[in-house]
Amino acid sequence: MSTLEALIEARAGVLTFYSPYHCLRSLPDSGSPWQLLRAQLLSFGNEGDTYCWSSNNGCYFLYADLPWDSVFFGRPMARLRTILFDSAINLQTACLDFAAHLAARGVRHCIADIPAEDIQLLQVLGQSGWVLAETRLQYVHENLRQxxxxxxxxxxxxxxxxxxxxxxxAKNPNPFDRFHADPFFSIKEANTFLGRYATAAVNGYCEEVLVPDEAGVPLDSFIAVNYQQRDAVSEANSIGRIMLMTVGVQNRGWGRKLLAEALHRAHERGVYAVFSTTQTTNRAIIHIKEKLGFRLGAVTHILSWSRP
Structure with missing residues (x-):
């Protein structure tokens, strides 16, 4: 067994929660969220823009460059997948060394999506200069027949x-999403990013973008959906995700309608489950999701590191 394999196995109990699919209660085939995640972690650094950087004290930082984000925001950016280690004694020192490594590469900003169960890593990152930008609730709907x-x-x-x-x-932002809550980005940059994301969704980034089609209802809301995740654990069964939903003041009440229709369409396509993410502060959409049959699957924290 390699050093990397040993470190992964040592943290398997916590690393399991890094898979967005760990909360699925049952899969119709033999897909295993943990086995897929384990394979992804072992291969990190073997593909373009991904790295497996080792500190002097034996901690491994799995991270990736973000080329699209870097071009859009005009500053080199990266994403930390996780850290592999066998002891937290020198983890803070390793985190500081990793920050120096990023700075030496010219990286200006790095994010990490850490499950709430990895409290040890969350605490050490906080002690090492990383800041909390967003707390996310991952909801899942596995009963599309009802x-x-x-x-x-x-x-x-x-x-x-x-x-x-x-x-x-762009004109209906959530002030608690990771771009608007992170002081690294200006409000203008965050709003422009949302606008560009919506444009990309219509241009093919998302499989469907649904809008109201009732007489007399102005166009002031939409929902963007992918019915098959690129990294879905089940090849035999589609697992979809709500990518973005925005509801303007002229379409009050359409959040529930658009989300309900997205679920119906997913069921008609034979989708097994649909995931949807929101912030802990978005009580209105949380209420809508629970009314429609979603259940809470996971809680994660978005942390970020940046330098001037």
Whole structure:
């Protein structure tokens, strides 16, 4: 067994929670979230833009460059996947060394999505200069056969509406998402990013972008959906995700309608489960999700490190 394998096995009880699919109660096939995650961690650093950096005291930092984000924000950015270690005694020193490593490479900003169960790592990162940007609730719906019967008139957004949807996203931000809550980004940058994300969704980044299609209802909301995650643990069964939903003041009440229709369409496509993420502060959407049959699957914290 290699050193990396031994470190992964040593932290397997906590690393399991790094898989977004660990909360699935059952899969119709033999897919294993842990086995998929373990394979991903072992291969980290073997593909472009991914790295497995080792500190002097034997801690391994698995991280990746973020080329798209770096170009968009005009500053080199990265994402920390996790840290592998066998003892937390010198972990803080290793974290400080990792920050120096990032700085030497010219990286200006790095994020990490850490499950609440990895309290040891969360505490050490906080002690090492990382700051909390967002706390996320990961919801999952695994019972798409029993949805509320009400249906609503929606349609697929068309390419000519991309600028309109981008404007809707940019003018209706959530102040608690990771971009708006992180002082590294200006409010203007965060709003522009949301607008660009919505535009990309219409242009093919997402499989469907649904908007209201009722007479007299203005276009002031949308929901972007992918019905098959690229890293889904189950090859035989589609696992979808709500990528982005925005509801403007002219479409009050459409959050529930759009989400319900996305679930119905997922069921019609034979999707096994749908994931959806929100912030702990977004009580309105939490209420909607629970009414529609979502259940809480995981809690994670987004931390960030940055330098001037």
């Amino acid at each position: 949805l509320p019967p009400e249906r609503y008139k929606v349609r697929q957004a068309v390419e000519s509406e991309q600028d309109t949807l981008g404007h809707i996203a």
